[in-house]
Amino acid sequence: MGICQSLLDSEETKEQLKRSREIDKQLEKKKTTMLEQSVLLIGPGESGKSTVMKQIRAMSGNYTKGELDERKVLILRNLHQFSVMLLDYAKRTCLDITEEEIKGYTVMCEEMDNSISNEGVIKPQTVEIMKEFWKTKAIMDAYEKRNIFHLTDSAGYFFENLDRIVMPGFEPTNQDIVHIRIPTSGVSQADVVLKNIKLTICDCGGQRSERRKWYHFFDDNNAVLFVAAISEFDQKLIEDENTNRMEEAIRLFWTVFNGKFFNKSAVILFLNKIDIFREKMKSVKIKDSFPRYDGPNTVQDGVKFFRKQFKDGIHPNFKKRLYCHETCAISDQVQIIINTVIDTVVQENLKDTGMI
Numbered sequence: 228m229g230i231c232q233s234l235l236d237s238e239e240t241k242e243q244l245k246r247s248r249e250i251d252k253q254l255e256k257k258k259t260t261m262l263e264q265s266v267l268l269i270g271p272g273e274s275g276k277s278t279v280m281k282q283i284r285a286m287s288g289n290y291t292k293g294e295l296d297e298r299k300v301l302i303l304r305n306l307h308q309f310s311v312m313l314l315d316y317a318k319r320t321c322l323d324i325t326e327e328e329i330k331g332y333t334v335m336c337e338e339m340d341n342s343i344s345n346e347g348v349i350k351p352q353t354v355e356i357m358k359e360f361w362k363t364k365a366i367m368d369a370y371e372k373r374n375i376f377h378l379t380d381s382a383g384y385f386f387e388n389l390d391r392i393v394m395p396g397f398e399p400t401n402q403d404i405v406h407i408r409i410p411t412s413g414v415s416q417a418d419v420v421l422k423n424i425k426l427t428i429c430d431c432g433g434q435r436s437e438r439r440k441w442y443h444f445f446d447d448n449n450a451v452l453f454v455a456a457i458s459e460f461d462q463k464l465i466e467d468e469n470t471n472r473m474e475e476a477i478r479l480f481w482t483v484f485n486g487k488f489f490n491k492s493a494v495i496l497f498l499n500k501i502d503i504f505r506e507k508m509k510s511v512k513i514k515d516s517f518p519r520y521d522g523p524n525t526v527q528d529g530v531k532f533f534r535k536q537f538k539d540g541i542h543p544n545f546k547k548r549l550y551c552h553e554t555c556a557i558s559d560q561v562q563i564i565i566n567t568v569i570d571t572v573v574q575e576n577l578k579d580t581g582m583i
């Protein structure tokens with residue numbers, strides 16, 4: 228004991244111990260850095276960033292009762308917003324709808340709003356009118372033209388599932404949750420643990436007015452996940468009716484990845500909403516929106532073309548680190564792709580630290 232104490236007391240030993248503790252700290256720090264990864268989610272508005280975030284959240288564990296209750300109200304709020312938008316479009320475009328129907332459905336929307344705000348439910352008599360509303364020809368026609376007035380595809384899903392949603396004791400499933408549409412304002416950050424890695428994810432609002440906030444989050448990311456909706460090649464922006472959504476996504480991608488940021492981050496591109504793209508390919512011609520397209524109007528050729536559009540405009544350094552996936556973020560299958568992406572991100576960062 229005495230010898231040990233005197234050894235510990237010697238100046239040289241003290242210095243060695245100090246150094247050893249510092250190295251331990253460094254190693255510990257390195258270990259934590261390896262297991263903590265930050266991912267930035269960017270891309271234009273409505274491309275599916277928050278939906279990807281919800282899938283990551285679902286992979287990391289179940290929702291609490293309180294969280295499910297909150298989401299239930301969001302679904303009812305979505306149903307109200309979609310009803311107002313459908314009715315407004317039907318009214319404006321003078322479709323086959325009578326004054327009496329307009330009055331009745333306007334009252335229906337007001338009652339939905341009141342009962343959701345006051346009791347967090349929709350009254351059974353209002354639900355009956357909503358079912359009738361959804362089957363009205365003018366409303367069905369309006370839904371068919373949803374691309375024009377920017378109604379999200381989720382509207383159809385929630386109306387089709389109305390009976391289940393309004394049942395007492397309804398608990399939203401993951402499918403219900405990924406269909407909720409709430410535009411992100413600012414940046415929403417979440418920490419989740421997946422595959423033994425602590426992921427800090429920043430989900431940024433994608434509309435033009437939101438993008439200036441992105442730059443505050445551009446430093447020190449292990450990965451950047453850019454989400455673009457491949458299905459939107461024939462649609463215009465909500466913010467600017469003259470700009471094609473896909474052209475905007477491609478330009479935005481080039482701007483972000485030709486700047487001075489992300490020199491060490493893994494770059495992942497999700498060409499999302501591939502389910503809608505597949506459907507569109509049956510009736511919509513890519514060439515009508517992209518005159519420079521001269522391939523056959525097939526899913527495979529279309530995907531190849533858009534992949535190339537994104538890739539061609541970025542610096543070769545980024546091309547080397549670019550991983551591209553076609554995704555359908557509302558399908559739970561996307562969780563398999565997310566798993567692959569996490570592996571890629573970790574591997575890229577291990578390469579950077581010289582560990583592999």
Ligand SMILES: Nc1nc2c(ncn2[C@@H]2O[C@H](COP(=O)(O)OP(=O)(O)OP(=O)(O)O)[C@@H](O)[C@H]2O)c(=O)[nH]1
Binds near residue numbers: 276558
């Ligand atoms: N059919 C289909 N719908 C999708 C897909 N991904 C997202 N959606 C729906 O598209 C809508 C928009 O998705 P969000 O995740 O809110 O989009 P965002 O990119 O976060 O939008 P901002 O927050 O405004 O930037 C939601 O209603 C989703 O349910 C997909 O792959 N297929």
Ligand SMILES: [Mg+2]
Binds near residue numbers: 409
């Ligand atoms: Mg969002």
